[in-house]
Amino acid sequence: MTGILPAREPVELVVFDCDGVLVDSEPIAVRTHVALGAELGWPLSESDVMNRFVGRSTTSIGEQIAERLGEETARTWGERFQEMHSVAVDESLAPVDGIVEALDGLERAGLGPANWCIASSGSHEKMRHTLGKVGLYERFAGRIFSAHEVERGKPAPDLFLHAARRMGVDPSRCVVVEDSKFGVQAATAAGMRSVGYAGGLTPAQWLTGLATAVLTDMRLLPALVTARETADATGD
Template structure:
């Protein structure tokens, strides 16, 4: 028997805050500056949804550890500056959160980003208070996405059976991690990741965040 959904686990970048387009642009710029020309498509394929360790490892293999460290340092600095200039919640996200609250479902965040980064982006968009105390980072587990560790960790901390969890993600590693954790995966294709990158067995793909409450209710 399929368990009813009790907990909705949100990724942060690209799902709660509209930051993935910004991150893709910055990664393309840094690649051009530091010696690894990348297209936006290649950045999405290689980096989006991955942990810091995974991204830095890929850059180090290509350009060396010193350049990889500089790349990440510049990325953090430029991302923070850009967020301070302008960052909004994902379109339709506030309405989706209100609809999920009406369904009496618990929520939390589980992201590859650091706690510091999430405090900044969620704070900048006025969302931090809606998740405070229920925010989990890949820094808390040994393996990042696409391994299931982060989502299983979030479920344990929230006291919910993984089978009663739904994950809202916008990256291929994220939806794979959700499926590996035995959770229902909802792939948001309204950002840089195309729908075909999110499709897979048991994944519901959607492009309008306002539809999320009705999709959760139906699954």
């Protein structure tokens, strides 16, 4: 863990991204996009997908594909992605390592479910499927927000500001947990502190300097967001 969360305001709301933060779905999504790119005429490496797509809304990804391959191919890509992703999720999806312990730790520290929400680029249908598959949906039910509800997706701040308004919390008292640079940029634009999670696909160097703090072990999240101003901590 590197960095601290400045204690200018106590944390009242922890805003979680979904893919790569709660559910370990990013490797599935990346592999699926790589396979579709090879099939439909846009060869992409895993690094290309990470740079272009991860953290972006479905609409933004579709726009990039349409610009490269045309609207019809973009529709085909989107439809095939949903089908292939759904099958892979049912076969192999797991919660992010340490997230259950992190949620339990937040509750013990006095930040219970009423102080959590999800703000994700994914659709509500997708999140019901993925979160339900790993047993986390009920822990967030009624407090899940999608980029489909706002005009602009990440890195614009719209989604995080929408979530804060709906939850009745000032942005200065929110902390966003994100694994993508686009998500961290959105949190910053919203005036929120951010924790960059680099325990999955995203390299820590992509988040260092962008996020308020970076961690590689999700189990450290409760101590990080509930601590008052402390000295820098380092470690894995």
